[in-house]
Amino acid sequence: MEQTEDQSAALEFLARRDSYDPAPESEPAHLATHGSHVFLVGDRAYKLKRAVSFPYMDYGTLERRKRFTEAELELNRRTAPDLYLGIRRLTRAADGGLAFDGEGETIEYVLEMRRFAEETLLDRMAESGTLTPALIERAAERIRAFHESAESLSLDRAPGAGSAGLRTVLEENFEEFKAQPHYFAPEDVAAYTRDVWSAFERVAPLLDRRVAEGQAKHCHGDLHLRNICLIDGEPTLFDGIEFNPLFACIDVLYDLAYFLSDLINRGRADLANLAFNRYFVDGGFEGLACLPLFISTRSAVRAKIMVSSAEVQDETSARAELLTQSRLSFAAAAEQIADVSPxxxxxxxxxxxxxxxxxxxxxxxxxxxxxxxxxxxxxxxxxxxxxxxxxxxxxxxxxxxxxxxxxxxxxxxxxxxxxxxxxxxxxxxxxxxxxxxxxxxxxxxxxxxxxxxxxxxxxxxxxxxxxxxxxxxxxxxxxxxxxxxxxxxxxxxxxxxxxxxxxxxxxxxxxxxxxxxxx
Incomplete structure (x- = not known):
């Protein structure tokens, strides 16, 4: 990760109670991810993109942070209009102090969001055992409605779709697996690679045909349970990807596959099947042949992510749990791609x-x-x-x-x-x-x-x-x-x-x- 600009003044401002009107009763809570800083203030959340540059995500300049903050607002309002409220400017006054939406120079752009309780996240509900079949079926309905309403994209606007888009993801997976033989046994990787390419060759024409049929769209791109919450009792998709079309401009079934694989990897195959059948309640099964490969690929990506997360853990038990999850996800990916007779x-x-x-x-x-x-x-x-x-x-x-x-x-x-x-x-x-x-x-x-x-x-x-x-x-x-x-x-x-x-x-x-x- 490359930190491209100093954001310390903005972070200090957002961390103070007196920066907000009205001031909250307690100090803002600060959450940091690899791509953003989030400050929780009363019933609001303020999200600042980090000045970082990755090969797959570049927020390295103020202009890029502005553009991607605007894109995040526009794209996520498709599914969560009540959650994404607007963009606030951080401005510098003549005396050097910062303010929201002042007269001076804009130094950062901050996304203002409605805050929700952590326990309304579907991943938390899965962990607590409160995720119900009715709720999962309703979430599947919301996902289907979102996919149906999204604009269809041509292949030049959907680099993550079609056979070429999926090939890019698969090749990256295999390169990373091979580079980590201490986590992914070479013989297992070889067998998985063989099975994946066999499946890929079978469905490659279908993947390209689906683009021509309008099934490549700017989707959510990161549709796991942690990115779905309850807003006024309704499952609400949020935090969709705006920064890289390779991840988000994809086949709608590859988008759905992340949701399904997350449920499966959490031991809720029953809920995954309910979601699957609710999504396809009106039929439209012509694209199903590519779904096992999509689900397997999502599980493989999860296996990689778990290893990356484990490597930055200081706590031994947390590291061990993440590595266990990685092994289980890789095993699931291998099982999900196995050829099965209908x-x-x-x-x-x-x-x-x-x-x-x-x-x-x-x-x-x-x-x-x-x-x-x-x-x-x-x-x-x-x-x-x-x-x-x-x-x-x-x-x-x-x-x-x-x-x-x-x-x-x-x-x-x-x-x-x-x-x-x-x-x-x-x-x-x-x-x-x-x-x-x-x-x-x-x-x-x-x-x-x-x-x-x-x-x-x-x-x-x-x-x-x-x-x-x-x-x-x-x-x-x-x-x-x-x-x-x-x-x-x-x-x-x-x-x-x-x-x-x-x-x-x-x-x-x-x-x-x-x-x-x-x-």
């Missing part, structure tokens, strides 16, 4: 049998990361009518012709996911033999394995489960379930019957006992 799984059962609970659990445990595409008929039916998932549909939405549309759309989406290399789970009542046969025919036509599971349990248990439902996508009542039972399901053929009368865990164990290894 598969189709059908889950059937009358309403209240626990189909969706089982499907969610299975989806999170299948490979590649972050797991299977979970296609739930209840959700797709609501989409056809433009209804939110938990809003009840009118009776006409359950006409046979509508149900046929639902199943056809499920099959179409499953086929797209399978062609992209991802497993798919079709979660529906599936009580008609023709629907079950259609799934098996789809799998056979694509040359993938099919497994069907029918959940069997007494009607009284299903009725009890239906009565306990809250905020669920299913509109089924006990009466609907009893009609299904009276109608029956016909010959099950190759579908395995699973006793689902016990706990959800027991049903999951029974299903996994029937699945071949390697999931």
């Amino acid at each position: 598969r189709l799984i059908g889950i059937g059962g009358f309403s209240g049998s626990g189909k969706s609970t089982l499907a969610r659990a299975l989806a999170a445990r299948l490979r590649p990361a972050p797991g299977a595409v979970h296609l739930r008929s209840d959700i797709i039916r609501k989409q056809l009518f433009g209804y939110p998932p938990t809003t009840p549909l009118p009776p006409e939405a359950y006409r046979p012709d509508i149900s046929a549309q639902v199943y056809a759309l499920m099959l179409e989406r499953a086929g797209t996911a399978l062609k992209a290399g991802y497993p798919a789970i079709m979660d529906a009542v599936n009580d008609r033999p023709a629907d079950r046969e259609a799934m098996e025919l789809l799998a056979a036509s694509l040359g993938v394995r099919f497994d069907g599971f029918w959940l069997d349990l007494p009607p009284e248990i299903m009725a009890n489960r239906i009565a306990r439902r809250q905020e669920d996508a299913s509109d089924a009542t006990e009466s609907v379930m009893l009609d299904q039972v009276a109608h029956g399901h016909g010959p099950l053929g190759s579908w395995a019957e699973i006793d689902a009368s016990g706990s959800p865990d027991s049903a999951q164990d029974a299903v996994f006992a029937l699945l071949p290894t390697g999931h």
